[in-house]
Amino acid sequence: xxxxxxxxxxxxxxxxxxxxxxxxxxxxxxxxxxxxxxxxxxxxxxxxxxxxxxxxxxxxxxxxxxxxxxxxxxxxxxxxxxxxxxxxxxxxxxxxxxxxxxxxxxxxxxxxxxxxxxxxxxxxxxxxxxxxxxxxxxxxxxxxxxxxxxxxxxxxxxxxxxxxxxxxxxxxxxxxxxxxxxxxxxxxxxxxxxxxxxxxxxxxxxxxxxxxxxxxxxxxxxxxxxxxxxxxxxxxxxxxxxxxxxxxxxxxxxxxxxxxxxxxxx
Amino acid sequence: xxxxxxxxxxxxxxxxxxxxxxxxxxxxxxxxxxxxxxxxxxxxxxxxxxxxxxxxxxxxxxxxxxxxxxxxxxxxxxxxxxxxxxxxxxxxxxxxxxxxxxxxxxxxxxxxxxxxxxxxxxxxxxxxxxxxxxxxxxxxxxxxxxxxxxxxxxxxxxxxxxxxxxxxxxxxxxxxxxxxxxxxxxxxxxxxxxxxxxxxxxxxxxxxxxxxxxxxxxxxxxxxxxxxxxxxxxxxxxxxxxxxxxxxxxxxxxxxxxxxxxxxxx
Numbered sequence: 444x445x446x447x448x449x450x451x452x453x454x455x456x457x458x459x460x461x462x463x464x465x466x467x468x469x470x471x472x473x474x475x476x477x478x479x480x481x482x483x484x485x486x487x488x489x490x491x492x493x494x495x496x497x498x499x500x501x502x503x504x505x506x507x508x509x510x511x512x513x514x515x516x517x518x519x520x521x522x523x524x525x526x527x528x529x530x531x532x533x534x535x536x537x538x539x540x541x542x543x544x545x546x547x548x549x550x551x552x553x554x555x556x557x558x559x560x561x562x563x564x565x566x567x568x569x570x571x572x573x574x575x576x577x578x579x580x581x582x583x584x585x586x587x588x589x590x591x592x593x594x595x596x597x598x599x600x601x602x603x604x605x606x607x608x609x610x611x612x613x614x615x616x617x618x619x620x621x622x623x624x625x626x627x628x629x630x631x632x633x634x635x636x637x638x639x640x641x642x643x644x645x646x647x648x649x650x651x652x653x654x655x656x657x658x659x660x661x662x663x664x665x666x667x668x669x670x671x672x673x674x675x676x677x678x679x680x681x682x683x684x685x686x687x688x689x690x691x692x693x694x695x696x697x698x699x700x701x702x703x704x705x706x707x708x709x
Numbered sequence: 710x711x712x713x714x715x716x717x718x719x720x721x722x723x724x725x726x727x728x729x730x731x732x733x734x735x736x737x738x739x740x741x742x743x744x745x746x747x748x749x750x751x752x753x754x755x756x757x758x759x760x761x762x763x764x765x766x767x768x769x770x771x772x773x774x775x776x777x778x779x780x781x782x783x784x785x786x787x788x789x790x791x792x793x794x795x796x797x798x799x800x801x802x803x804x805x806x807x808x809x810x811x812x813x814x815x816x817x818x819x820x821x822x823x824x825x826x827x828x829x830x831x832x833x834x835x836x837x838x839x840x841x842x843x844x845x846x847x848x849x850x851x852x853x854x855x856x857x858x859x860x861x862x863x864x865x866x867x868x869x870x871x872x873x874x875x876x877x878x879x880x881x882x883x884x885x886x887x888x889x890x891x892x893x894x895x896x897x898x899x900x901x902x903x904x905x906x907x908x909x910x911x912x913x914x915x916x917x918x919x920x921x922x923x924x925x926x927x928x929x930x931x932x933x934x935x936x937x938x939x940x941x942x943x944x945x946x947x948x949x950x951x952x953x954x955x956x957x958x959x960x961x962x963x964x965x966x967x968x969x970x971x972x973x974x975x
Contacts, residue, residue, distance in 0.1 A: 467810065467813075504810055506804075506810045506813035506817065509813070509817040510813050510816050511817075511821070512821050513779045513785075515782075516779035537805055537806055539803055539830055540770070542857065544770055545772075547735065547773050550776050551772065551775040551776040555777070564805055564830045566830050566852055566855075567803075567855050567859065567860060567863075568857070568860055568861065569862055570857045570859040571859065586832055586833070589807070589833050591837070592836060593833065593834030593835040594834055596834030596835055596880060597831060597876065597877070598832065598834070600873065600876060601869075602866045602867060607866065610863065614862060614863075
């Protein structure tokens with residue numbers, strides 16, 4: 444049985460890619476406030492078709508599915524099945540609850556939907572993480588230093604010599620008995636990525652914040668892949684590129700990939 | 710237009726109750742691992758019927774619905790409609806994401822499902838809270854000091870003179886322009902409830918952790934209702950009481966209510 448981190452690492456090598464395609468498909472993103480669910484489903488499948496050869500991971504953000512209630516969850520079921528074993532699929536749900544409830548979320552995400560990994564919020568501590576890491580094949584990415592402007596409200600608070608996000612990185616390292624824990628670190632905070640890599644060598648990093656949010660791709664790749672692996676999430680920059688045709692989406696994804704490869708190859 | 714906190718306060722007065730009934734219905738809880746979704750739906754409606762006269766709030770925990778995928782979300786839609794305007798309904802989802810995504814969760818929870826309030830995780834800071842508090846009629850309960858043992862991992866870390874959870878309480882007070890923000894404080898940490906009340910007078914408290922988790926009802930009621938209002942959540946202690954008949958469930962809820970009333974009346 445291979446651990447999640449090993450599986451991720453193998454996919455990166457196989458596809459020669461660090462690309463994670465975020466699936467955050469909304470009427471607003473399509474620039475059509477009247478878009479219906481069927482339009483969104485079609486677009487999401489188009490994005491998958493156009494990127495499946497080069498995407499190491501897909502990361503559907505659950506909010507964009509929940510918004511449509513039970514029909515949105517049918518869409519989520521459909522898209523997980525559609526991607527299948529061709530790529531690693533991360534449920535971006537930022538879940539976190541007491542142990543009894545975290546167990547239910549783990550059943551939902553891993554057993555029911557069949558995701559490979561999930562994003563987790565660490566505010567409630569280790570109880571809220573443990574139920575997700577018992578199966579070594581399934582992974583978690585724990586929010587550490589996020590990409591949004593108000594990440595600093597709590598994450599950057601100083602506890603003695605360290606900041607809150609550094610304590611989270613340390614907690615993740617201590618819990619990583621099954622080689623299946625990674626961290627979410629935002630591309631908008633490159634110096635923090637470097638600091639976190641020192642605390643958490645070998646833990647995979649999921650790095651969002653490139654594109655609309657203004658993150659730094661070069662530094663994210665360099666610091667993230669130093670003494671560990673990093674996957675770079677692009678959502679809007681691929682799904683809503685240019686005229687949103689298959690051709691444009693594929694090209695946008697390829698351009699990001701080429702840029703990543705150039706950085707890796709120095 | 711009444712703010713969420715005013716609406717909650719009026720319900721408490723009208724029903725002479727501080728009871729929030731948590732809806733966390735699982736096969737494990739029913740003591741029947743073979744229970745199917747239809748059994749769970751029936752039981753959840755039975756719990757609502759048995760408690761609707763005295764429950765100020767219902768708090769479905771979304772994990773227990775998500776676990777069943779799109780069919781579970783149909784159940785959630787059904788139960789929100791079934792409770793209707795007879796009680797305040799809190800989506801216990803502990804959501805938290807960047808602004809763009811938090812907006813999608815707000816659409817999901819308030820517009821699509823029609824919940825009155827939602828629980829929010831503060832780790833990502835104010836951006837992740839603002840989209841939920843723009844409509845004064847809808848409320849949020851921000852996780853402050855939770856009831857689980859590992860709450861202390863992060864929440865109790867000391868930043869200068871204060872702990873992380875105290876900073877969260879302060880953040881909530883600063884954001885509360887629309888009188889619709891409350892805090893989640895665990896019954897298992899009564900001295901923290903008292904401290905948080907000093908930082909956040911008038912903010913409603915949602916207090917879980919009574920029953921299986923071993924929280925202190927008397928202190929929770931006293932400290933929570935001093936200079937503000939508190940609702941006390943009971944989940945397993947009501948839904949899975951005794952033989953789980955309507956009669957037993959109703960009686961369990963009434964017993965909790967009587968105990969609360971005695972404490973309030975000194």
